[in-house]
Amino acid sequence: MWNDLLPIGRDAGSHGYRRYAWTGADADCREWFKAQATTRGLAYEVDRNGNQWAWLGDPAAGDAVVTGSHLDSVPDGGAFDGPLGVVSSLAALDELRARGAEFTRPLAITNFGDEEGARFGLACVGSRLTAGQLTAAKARELRDADGITLAHAMERAGYDPEAIGADPERLARIGAFVELHVEQGRALDISGDPVGVASAIWPHGRWRFDFRGEANHAGTTRLEDRRDPMLTYADTVLAAREQARLAGALATFGKVAVEPNGVNAIPSLVRGWLDSRAADEATLARVVAGVERAARDSGERSGIGVDVTRESFTPVVEFEHGLRDRLAGLLADDDGRPAPVLPTGAGHDAGILSAAIPTAMLFVRNPTGISHSPAEAADEDDCLAGVTALADVLEGLACR
Numbered sequence: 001m002w003n004d005l006l007p008i009g010r011d012a013g014s015h016g017y018r019r020y021a022w023t024g025a026d027a028d029c030r031e032w033f034k035a036q037a038t039t040r041g042l043a044y045e046v047d048r049n050g051n052q053w054a055w056l057g058d059p060a061a062g063d064a065v066v067t068g069s070h071l072d073s074v075p076d077g078g079a080f081d082g083p084l085g086v087v088s089s090l091a092a093l094d095e096l097r098a099r100g101a102e103f104t105r106p107l108a109i110t111n112f113g114d115e116e117g118a119r120f121g122l123a124c125v126g127s128r129l130t131a132g133q134l135t136a137a138k139a140r141e142l143r144d145a146d147g148i149t150l151a152h153a154m155e156r157a158g159y160d161p162e163a164i165g166a167d168p169e170r171l172a173r174i175g176a177f178v179e180l181h182v183e184q185g186r187a188l189d190i191s192g193d194p195v196g197v198a199s200a201i202w203p204h205g206r207w208r209f210d211f212r213g214e215a216n217h218a219g220t221t222r223l224e225d226r227r228d229p230m231l232t233y234a235d236t237v238l239a240a241r242e243q244a245r246l247a248g249a250l251a252t253f254g255k256v257a258v259e260p261n262g263v264n265a266i267p268s269l270v271r272g273w274l275d276s277r278a279a280d281e282a283t284l285a286r287v288v289a290g291v292e293r294a295a296r297d298s299g300e301r302s303g304i305g306v307d308v309t310r311e312s313f314t315p316v317v318e319f320e321h322g323l324r325d326r327l328a329g330l331l332a333d334d335d336g337r338p339a340p341v342l343p344t345g346a347g348h349d350a351g352i353l354s355a356a357i358p359t360a361m362l363f364v365r366n367p368t369g370i371s372h373s374p375a376e377a378a379d380e381d382d383c384l385a386g387v388t389a390l391a392d393v394l395e396g397l398a399c400r
Helices: 024-039 083-099 125-131 136-141 150-156 168-172 187-191 229-247 281-302 321-330 349-353 380-398
Strands: 043-046 052-056 064-070 107-112 174-182 195-201 204-212 250-259 269-277 305-314 341-344 359-364
Touching: 024 043, 024 052, 024 107, 064 083, 064 380, 083 107, 083 174, 083 380, 125 136, 125 168, 125 349, 136 150, 168 174, 174 349, 174 380, 187 195, 195 321, 195 380, 204 229, 204 281, 229 250, 229 269, 229 281, 250 281, 269 281, 281 305, 321 359, 321 380, 341 359, 349 359, 359 380
Parallel strands: 064 107, 064 174, 174 359, 195 341
Antiparallel strands: 043 052, 052 107, 195 359, 204 269, 204 305, 250 269
16 A cells, blocks of 8 residues: 555655645545545545545444544655555554454544645645534635635536535544554654654644835845845744744744745745744744744834734644543553653644544654654554554454
8 A cells, every 4th residue: 555655746856745635646645545445345435525535334323433644745745644644544444354353333534635734825624624613715715826726726626615614414423533643753762662642732823924025126226225024034033933942832934935036136025934833822822922023023123014914723632531541541561551642743633623523643653753854754663553553442442
């Protein structure tokens, strides 16, 4: 399975993945998922929001156990973020069948659409729509860098954008959702454990900073006469790093757009996107407020207009304690020591769904700690340990 999926959407230059929502690479991933479901005799369906489902047992019976993740990527992302969870879910089902497990609850494997938000700027679109955390009207108007709306992209891919929206009936049929994911950090590598259980997801969000100055000639305009928004942007990037350091939080400007974007032109507009995360919402609010204050102070000194727009926000997610503790117990070692429980700063579909249904997450060790990069990695033995752990969890939840 892994070898079949590996080449899809891989860039020959960077060796990273560019599997963006509703593109050709995304369509190839979807076909791969459908083929895997069909091969296993699972009932395949696509819901109103473009999420894919593969069912063992009657979907209408209720109290289903669901597992899976996503197949899309960030720009030049790694091979494991998302796909490891989907591949491991299919492999865990194979393992349970090999054990002769008898299922007492329906089981589903899912591929949630547009989790990374790389194309339209909003993460977890498929799960947000399903959970009613994103309105259909707002989703249809999301645009990519070329001005193409999500609605148009879905239509071109053969899906109906008029059908999208909250899906409470589907969520009501799910008793538990467990997502396996490669760890995006080195906690497990440091502790020496191949697999861990998530305790919580830090609150996080994305903010767009617009710095407005005056375009002019780079070769003729005196430094004293310039209203250069790039300088204010640079001050703000440094301020974000300092605010995060002081608060024990995270703040990153990872995307920037410049107009007119000429080598010999002073910009008229610099637009930067801030990603910030912290252990609690009060700290996160304090960090973002500090960054915005620094941006406005710098802009005032230089005659630069500053506008700040919050594009997305996800509050702290505490995974359902009973389910979390049950997973840690199911994965206890031979000495009875429960699996390690650790928090994460990364958002996931499991976090979105946690407001509506009991959810939990398993992490597989990442020896480098690197993620959202072609250097993202996991050892085969750890991946196989993740499959076994997920199979044990599913057996404990859905089988006799």
